[in-house]
Amino acid sequence: MGALSNLRVLDLTQVLAGPYCTMVLADMGADVVKIERPGGDLIRSNPPFVESDDEPYGGYFQSVNRGKRSLELDFGDAADREDFLSLVADADVVVENYRAGTMEKYDLEYETLREHNPQLIYSSIRGFGDPRTGETARQGQPSFDLIAQALGGVMEITGEEDGAPTKVGPGIGDLFTATLNCIGILAAVNHRAQTGEGQYVDTGMYDAMLSMTERAIYQQSYTGTAPTRQGNSHPTLFPYDAFETTDGYAVIAAFGTNHWQELCTAMDRPNLASAYPTAADRLENRETLRDDISTWASGLETAELVDRLEGRVPAAPVQSTEEIFDDPHVHAREMLIPVEQPGSGADVEIAGNPIKMTETPPEPRGRAPLLDEHREEVLGEECEVAADD
Known part of the structure; x- marks a missing residue:
């Protein structure tokens, strides 16, 4: 049993930020049901693959969707909306990362879902946040990691002093936002345990990047001068x-x-x-x-x-990933996890979970799901619950 094995999470997210957030919850034991739109998560078809494009998904999807169950639903279909609402009634958390206003088009926004489950925790990850927590003119605009890093000041302070603004290699606009959102969800779960109240949790990518560039913010305030790029050095510490070196x-x-x-x-x-x-x-x-x-x-x-x-x-x-794979520390810390790659007959390795706990250690709970792999299992469980009621 994981620390969150009592939680049922309905995951409506796709691509990176949302799936990473719900993956962390799944690693900690939550039952995460990935509700996919017709055709599935946009990122299922992204490479790399082990052998051929006949595999059901590539490394991108595998990396952040492990340990989840998949159910394909079309919110434009009345029967599918009813199936979704039946799942909401017994869920603890709903997470989505659509543009602001998308769920309202299907009458599945927070206020509607709360009527079906007053204790529900509804969480959104958007580029610019949700109007419920602070309305701005940017909401409704699409956003990706690159946009968030550019607006949030990350690119302006990253790169060589005489070079162009540079994005950070990993998608921190997605990943850091996802991590903060996960913290918000767990805080809301704790609040509900004390009060019985559900709530809306909102994390915006632009906001998250401002939080991450905290050093640049206080430098601007204290000095009145905008910090900029200075390579790998630090503005206030040396060396x-x-x-x-001769070889790196x-x-x-x-x-x-x-x-x-x-x-x-x-x-x-x-x-x-x-x-x-x-x-x-x-x-x-x-x-x-x-x-x-x-x-x-x-x-x-x-x-x-x-x-x-x-x-x-x-x-x-400064290590390459090849050197990371050879580092005994990485293996001792279980930071490279083998999982099955369907259609290839091979296992692949993905990044492990850095959260270590003595009694309920988080761990990846199997490969990422095939599209709609768990339809009968998930909807069958709801039928059983309804019958019991």
Whole structure:
């Protein structure tokens, strides 16, 4: 049993943000029923595949839909709407990530669903939030990770100092929003346990990116100057940067005086420790000191540099995914999970769950579902509940 094994979640989401949120809930034991529109989640057909396009879905869908059950419903069909409402009556949570106003077109918005289940927690993930929690002119516009990163300030502070604004590699506009939404859902579950009241939970991608760029927000407020790109360095800490080696890159975070002294010892440059004893000294002279560290790093292989600093100074190699797959730490922490890839006859590996718990450890509960795979199972359960009632 997982920590959330008492929860039934109806997942109307697709692509990334919503499915990631409900995947986390499923990993923690919730029964997540993925309600898919006709033809299924838009991302089912996205590559990569193991062998051929005959597989029912690719790695994108597999990665964030594991451990769920699938039911295909057409909200334009009256019978399917009735089936959905029968599921709502016994559900704990409904999650959707449509544009604002979409559920209203089918008379399946929060207010309608609440009439069928007053204790329901209804959660939405949208680009710009929902009018119920703060109306703006942007609501109803489509949004993706790239849009959220651009508007929320992430791209403006990411990239080389003399380069173009750069999005962060992973889809943090989706993933961070999803994580915050999951927290909101669990807070609402706790509130309901105390009061019996359901509620609406709303997380907007633009809002989430503002939250993630917290450093840029307070810098603007305190200094009156808009922060911008400065590569891998930090605006107020030094050294805190990536340095090129003979065979790659390593990062060093030695802004604390104790770590700075250890770094200077490892570099055989004790004079630097005495010449720049305070954090302010180091920040003021960062360009000169960066050159000194860069010269030292450029004569070492990445592994040698990290070995010299290990246990003394926070340092690490900049790893590729190939290196991650070879890292014993990753395997010891169960962060690579094998799951079946239907149609291929092979297992694939996807990212594990970073939340570790001693009594109810989250874990992926099987592969992602085939489209409509659990129709008889899910609707049959509702028939049984109705008969019992």
